[in-house]
Structures are given as structure tokens and as C-alpha cells.
Amino acid sequence: MSGTATAGTTIYDVARAAGVSIKTVSRVINGAKNVRPATAESVQNAIEALEYRPNAAARNLKAGLTDTIGVVVDRLQDPFFAEIVSVAESRAVAVGMDVLVAATGTDTHRARAQLSRLVNRGVAGLLITPFGVDDPVWQGIPRDRPVVLMDRRSGVEGVDLVCVDDEGASRTAIEHLISYGHQRIAFLGEPAKYSTVHNRLAGYLAALDAAGLSPDPALISRTCANADDALAVLTPMLDARRAPTAVFASTPLIAPGVVRLLMRSGRRDIALVVFGDFPMADLTTPPTTVIDQCPSSLAHAAMDRLLARVSDNDIVASDIVLPTRLIPRGSGELAPPRAARVRGRAQPRTGTRESSGTK
Amino acid sequence: MSGTATAGTTIYDVARAAGVSIKTVSRVINGAKNVRPATAESVQNAIEALEYRPNAAARNLKAGLTDTIGVVVDRLQDPFFAEIVSVAESRAVAVGMDVLVAATGTDTHRARAQLSRLVNRGVAGLLITPFGVDDPVWQGIPRDRPVVLMDRRSGVEGVDLVCVDDEGASRTAIEHLISYGHQRIAFLGEPAKYSTVHNRLAGYLAALDAAGLSPDPALISRTCANADDALAVLTPMLDARRAPTAVFASTPLIAPGVVRLLMRSGRRDIALVVFGDFPMADLTTPPTTVIDQCPSSLAHAAMDRLLARVSDNDIVASDIVLPTRLIPRGSGELAPPRAARVRGRAQPRTGTRESSGTK
């Protein structure tokens, strides 16, 4: 009647218009091979003339699954997750599927409820960014349909995981700082809730160790859940006698806190590398050096896998590890003041990569 | 069996377990009044014992609608829209509904396809941020179910609209700049595709007019669709003989381009006000003054309306206009250099609000 897609048209209307049975219409809709071309064409014409769109619910009722995938993330406002949802949506729409979003707020109960709601809705597949190390909720991940986990390890076995090499990338970042002469590097991370932070700390320690530097517990914080926490933790750290000359923010969530502190206190001499690119990172003073984990690539890889499984779920589960890249923008390439270098406990090895940039 | 929500349990299983008919179970699920408390309780127990979750598809098939709302936005990565989707999700989940997301990319064809897909999926309501002035696609907005439009006017009548006073807020921003002595203020906006930009320009012109200043076409650009465009447009503008002393970026999308240019060129003397807050706006040098349009409040107001309509769609459609606020952070409070002030064609009126801040 209006421009709205015709609502009341059913498969019966099409069958009548085309002079065939509803089964034949069904075959045409589903692209069955065994339909006479002429028949298929007249059915197709009827479908278009009547603007027929198969009822998703009825379809679902028989199949048990909808042409819908569920995407479960921490927070939809977080640029990292927003990018993932965006890619999931465009990829899904491209193959005629819809995306149902669910935010957990990293709350176990909410995650459980969201998961069961999505399953109940008959999603054909799930893209999940789990939180928590061995959080029991992920043991409840449905096994009867395609699932792809992203970004973080959850302790669940036998399910695809698409992620980056957190340890290796962090190690690279720290080696980068060391190559510029830094020996006192602060590590700021979130609470132990995430495997990623654990691995990033491991990379940090490995880089120090490889350079013959011993870690200073006073420079390591794993209590920064957000920007404010980072600001609170870093403030006394910078005022301490053995202050860091560089900061490694192991997640972009806390980056604003660090940048804010450095800007406000006028400490433009503190080097900074952030794990994860963030909007406006190039507009800070100096521009912020980051490890780009390429959320878009992660999401595409995850959707490749998920859509492949929607077609055929008999694939062996595997871990897909994607590369990251260090983007030097300035803040991570600041050399420490001479005094700090002299005070250092050990000399960093020479010849580290990126060392050509060392003063 | 596992932690997964029980999949195969139907209303029949519950009815058998509780020793009642499926109709009674249905009544309990739907909270019908006329069920004997004792019966209701035993049914409830059976539901819990069996972890029964009604099949959404079957329910939908009868009702014609699912407990799902569709959210249609330009881009899911845009912080403004991400916030809207996030609020929609949390509000929906709170009342047991799900959210289906759809990005249009401000493409008419895609928008049409998305709309019809959502309708076909049986969404119980739609939250839409339309684009384009009088784009025909919005005439196709379904009228048979609740719809709430957000942020931009689409030329569609008889549908709720939740937005801010773009003209008034822009006028305030320009008056703010004028109160600091600015007379040459650049206006950067997107192409005519959006009612919001049109209204923001109107506010800009109104403020100039009220101050007895005549607009300079050379300072007005409506071709900035993104940050790069803004950079390209503003660069020659700043080099021109009659360069602006202040810039009004009428959308946060182009803000990074402006900030980037001002930072790179070292023009920290150019005042800047952006319509719409953006991440890290407080970390630029100087911190960026913005008009906060409070996307979260907008989304909540829209969801209030949409959920009210899902309960009862017999409400008269209306426009809901929410307040904005100017957040002075520094960049908008820079006074123009004396030379520029002297060159000005007219003196701004004195006594404008905020004028106490004028040097």
C-alpha cells in the first residue's frame, strides 16, 4: 500500500499468483536446484510483483535457527568493540543475516543472561569477546551452533579464537622503549580479569629480562580499570624518587588518564606507548605511540570464520593469531633525560631493533 | 545437560511436569491474572526445574512481532551512534527485549534494505536516526508499529522525533565566540544532506546578524564530510588575507581535521568550538570547547518514548527537544589577536552573555 514492505503477503499468495504449490515457492526461495527454469521464473515474478518477503519467524520455527548472529561484547561505546560490531553487522548484512547485540559490562550474571537470551532467540552463530580468566560463564557457551571467540582467552577449549599476540606485541613495545634508552618503564594494566593483560605483562617482563633489567614492583600496577585509576596510580609514581621515564599503558581505556596527567603536569618528557590505538592519539602533545591491534582485521577474521561455520560447522577449532604493528608517533621515541639514564641499574643491550633511533 | 540454556524443552514438557494444559502454562508465562495461585506456582516450579525458555520464534509467529527493537544509524563506529546503540541495548534488555542493529552508511538504498529487513524480522519497534532532508526512504517508515526518530529531521510527519535545538545551540556557540571579540568566524559543515547542519548554519547566521556582523561567504563551507575535508577546506582559509580568528566545526566528525591542522601549523591562537563533544576533546592544546548534545540523554528520551509506544502505540506523535550545554574548555575562550579585532567590520554588541570573559 505505502512504501513499506508488504506485510501480509504469504507464501500462499505467491503460490496462487504463480499457479504452483507453496512447496515450489519454498524451493525457489531457498534456491533449490530441481525446479524447472520456467516455473522458477514465474514464481520469481510473483514474488517481486507481490513484494513477498518470507516470514523470518515461521522459517525460524522449523529450522530452530534464525538468520541472525549474536555479538557479545563488554561495552558498545568502546571504540574497539564498536568497530567489531560494525564489521559484524556489515558482513552479516552482506549475506542476508542480522546482528543482535549484547553488552555484558563484564558482569558474569549479565553475560550469562545475555548468552541465554541470544540462544533462545535462535541465533545461528555467536561472536563473543569473553572476559575473565576461566570465568565459568563461558563454559556455558552453546556447543550446538557456531561460536567464535575474539581478542581474549577464556579458558574454553574446542572453540575458535581470533586474537593478537599480546605478549609478543608488548615485548616489542618495551624493547622499543629500551632501545631509546629507557630503563625505568611503568606498566599500567587492568585487574587480573583479562588474559590479555596477563600476557601483556608477561611481554613487558620478558623484554626487561632480555635487556638485563630487573622489574621494579613499584612501577607495575594492575589496578587500572579506567582512565581515572590510571591517573591516580601514575601521579604518585611520577613523584616518587625512582620515577619512571616511560609509561606502557597496556590498554587504550586507560590512555586518556595517562595523557591527561602528562599534559596537566607538563611532563612532556615522559615517553608513552599505548597498547591499542585510540581516536585522537595523533593529536596529543607529543603524538602518542601505539601498538595497533587492528580491531577491524580481527573482526573480519572472526566473521570469516563464523560465516564459514554457519555454512558448515564441521571445522576443527583453532586459534587464529593476527599481527599487530607498532606505530611510532613521537611519545614513544622520547629519550629519557640523561640523569635518569645514568641512574639506571643496568645498561640496555645495544643493537636492539629500533636502536638506530637511540640518541 | 551442560551449562547451556536447555534447548529442547517446550511448553508441553512444562505442562506435563506441572500436570496442567499448555494453555495454563502459557497463561503463567504471560502473566495472565486468572490463574489459581497454587497452579501458577507449580507451573513456575516446573519452568524453573526444566529451565524452560519460551521459543521466541513460535511466539513471534503468532504475534507477528518479536520482542526485538531495531536501531538504525549511520555508522556503528561513530561515538555518537555507538552511545545511542548502547543505551538502546541496555534499556531493551532491561525489559526483556533484544536489539537488532542496522547501519545505513547514509546510503538510501542500503537504508531501504535495512528497514525492510528489520520489518520483516518482526521488530516490535524502531529507533531511527534518519539522514537526508526529505529522503524518500523515510516515507517508507513502517506505520504499523512504534517508531521514534532521533537527532535529525527527515521531513516525515506524524512520527515522534527526539532531538536538540541545533539552531539555538549553534547561535549560543557563535555568540560565545563573539563575546570574546571574534568577528571573523569560520563555519565548517557537512553537505546539505542533514537538517541538523542546515539548522546549525541558521544559528550561526542568526548570531552574526544579532551582533550586527555580516556573514562572509569565504568563511562558510558546507563541503566538509570528514576530517580530511575540513583540513583541506580550512588550510587555504587560514592563509587567506581575511582569515578567520575562530572556527565553528558544526559536527564532531570534522573536529579531528581542524585540531590536526591547528596543531600542525602551530596556530594555537585560533579559537575553536565544536558542535558535539568528542573523546579526548579535553586533551587537545588548548582543550577544545564544545557544545555537548548529550547523546545518552537523547537516547534515553527516545527509548522512553519507544518503550511507551511498544506498550501502547496510541500516543500522539510529538517533537521532544532536549537541552544542550556549552562546555568551555579553553579553545573557545581565546581572544582574537588585536590586529584582527581592529580589522573587524563591525563592533560586536557589548553586554552579550559570557562577555565578562572578554579581555
Added chain:
DNA sequence: CTGAAAGCGCTTACAG
């Protein structure tokens, strides 16, 4: 307050 019947719009075996 409770139940037996019909049917929502499809698809899945089963026949022809």
C-alpha cells in the same frame, strides 16, 4: 479458573 482446537507461515520428509 482451566482446557481442546485451530492456526500463525513456513520447511521437512514422503510421495508421485
Added chain:
DNA sequence: CTGAAAGCGCTTACAG
């Protein structure tokens, strides 16, 4: 290559 029947799991009138 095509069709008549059954049924997916619910809810909506209609009886009692």
C-alpha cells in the same frame, strides 16, 4: 521436477 500432509512451539478465540 512437483505436490499434499504433517508439524515446528506457541497464542488466540472459544468453550466449559
